[in-house]
Amino acid sequence: MSDLMTYTAGTSIIHRLPAGAKVLALAVVSITTVVIERPWLTAAALALAATATVLARLPRRLLVKQWKAYLVVVGLLGGYQWLTDGPAKAFQVAGGLAALLALAGVVSATTRTTELLELAVRCSTERVGITLALGIRSVAVVYDLARDVRAAQLARGLGFSLRAFAVPLVVRSLRQADGLAEALIARGFDD
Amino acid sequence: MPLIEFAEVTHAFGDGPAVLEDVTVSLHERRIGIIGGNGSGKSTFVRMINGLVVPEAGTVRVDGDSTANQARRIRRKVGFCFTNPDSQIVMPTVAEDVAFGLRRLKISKTEVQERVAAILETYGLKQLADRPAHTLSGGQKQLLALASVVVTEPEVLILDEPTTLLDLSNERRIRREIEQLDLQVILVTHHLHLLDGFDRTLVFHQGRLVADDHPDQARTTYRALI
Ligand SMILES: Nc1ncnc2c1ncn2[C@@H]1O[C@H](COP(=O)(O)OP(=O)(O)OP(=O)(O)O)[C@@H](O)[C@H]1O
Ligand SMILES: [Mg+2]
Numbered sequence: 175m176s177d178l179m180t181y182t183a184g185t186s187i188i189h190r191l192p193a194g195a196k197v198l199a200l201a202v203v204s205i206t207t208v209v210i211e212r213p214w215l216t217a218a219a220l221a222l223a224a225t226a227t228v229l230a231r232l233p234r235r236l237l238v239k240q241w242k243a244y245l246v247v248v249g250l251l252g253g254y255q256w257l258t259d260g261p262a263k264a265f266q267v268a269g270g271l272a273a274l275l276a277l278a279g280v281v282s283a284t285t286r287t288t289e290l291l292e293l294a295v296r297c298s299t300e301r302v303g304i305t306l307a308l309g310i311r312s313v314a315v316v317y318d319l320a321r322d323v324r325a326a327q328l329a330r331g332l333g334f335s336l337r338a339f340a341v342p343l344v345v346r347s348l349r350q351a352d353g354l355a356e357a358l359i360a361r362g363f364d365d
Numbered sequence: 366m367p368l369i370e371f372a373e374v375t376h377a378f379g380d381g382p383a384v385l386e387d388v389t390v391s392l393h394e395r396r397i398g399i400i401g402g403n404g405s406g407k408s409t410f411v412r413m414i415n416g417l418v419v420p421e422a423g424t425v426r427v428d429g430d431s432t433a434n435q436a437r438r439i440r441r442k443v444g445f446c447f448t449n450p451d452s453q454i455v456m457p458t459v460a461e462d463v464a465f466g467l468r469r470l471k472i473s474k475t476e477v478q479e480r481v482a483a484i485l486e487t488y489g490l491k492q493l494a495d496r497p498a499h500t501l502s503g504g505q506k507q508l509l510a511l512a513s514v515v516v517t518e519p520e521v522l523i524l525d526e527p528t529t530l531l532d533l534s535n536e537r538r539i540r541r542e543i544e545q546l547d548l549q550v551i552l553v554t555h556h557l558h559l560l561d562g563f564d565r566t567l568v569f570h571q572g573r574l575v576a577d578d579h580p581d582q583a584r585t586t587y588r589a590l591i
Contacts, residue, residue: 361465
């Protein structure tokens, strides 16, 4: 999960675009494809997403990883729409979603969290920006903890047990949160 | 060097037993080591220096300011590096985390970038600048945690077991970096050899300060205790 939305350093034109422009473009495309239901618009969004993906020159490994995750969702949704509303609607909904996921993937892979945060800061306050960053960091930490807890279970020859998984995960997450709170104080968050 | 003063400090967490008892000591040397068994009170003692723990009885002062009411001011000159780097790293990527601590210095963006680049180079983390912090190895995280504190140029640097996860070459790197820092260093460690050349070493045992000596004598006292 955490690798899907990870900044990947690069010098492409998409990397160099200001964060604000990218987020704005993403917002405009999301809103128009959802609000105005026209097949040509979906096609245009897909073409835009494809162009952005090519221009961003992201590593193939990342794209494959992203698309492995996206295709399942897009496929399921498209299949369902095809059965209920026919192919035109399926193209529009699944195509629109695919375009948005691809664009979101390109934006997050080519924009440093700091830039996104600075944007949040300009639109609100610095604390909001830092809080968002903390959220991102915490998701990554809990994800790692979950992997460690699962690995520990496997190493002890245990099968999957929800209780044996959830209890240590919650305990360790809380301990981590305590530590994080202390670190924030020590590092001058309240200054 | 700043002056750190503990006066008749006693502390217990909640209803528990005293974890520090009647500790009175003044520290102003450049290099101070702290050793003692697990649970002897070392971490609690150093946490008191920057006011993360305020003692129930007695006072802790740094350059005359009490941690009970001047903690924020004290924290600006006391940098703290925790044992577990995962809880200390607060930003998603390596470079961002180093930059985080520089916020309070109110320096320009270019200067922030320059300082971040310089410290990452020194700590051998340059190649990892844009990596998500959680994908680093344990030792790399520990290096990052240290770099993020050192970059803010504190007057006192407290290190609570900063080398537990490091391999030999990185332990040597940290040791060399610490040696070169022109500031007061307070090092809690179980790696007794790291205290070679230190000015002074405190030994804790069951919440009491049982020895306060040159590292060699202190190490002997500690070994006799266990
Ligand atoms: N937040 C807390 N709440 C309750 N008890 C605590 C808390 N922090 C520490 N203690 C207790 O205080 C005692 C001293 O802990 P401290 O962390 O200072 O020891 P230490 O010398 O750093 O040990 P170690 O070498 O294992 O890190 C221990 O018995 C510990 O269980
Ligand atoms: Mg400790």
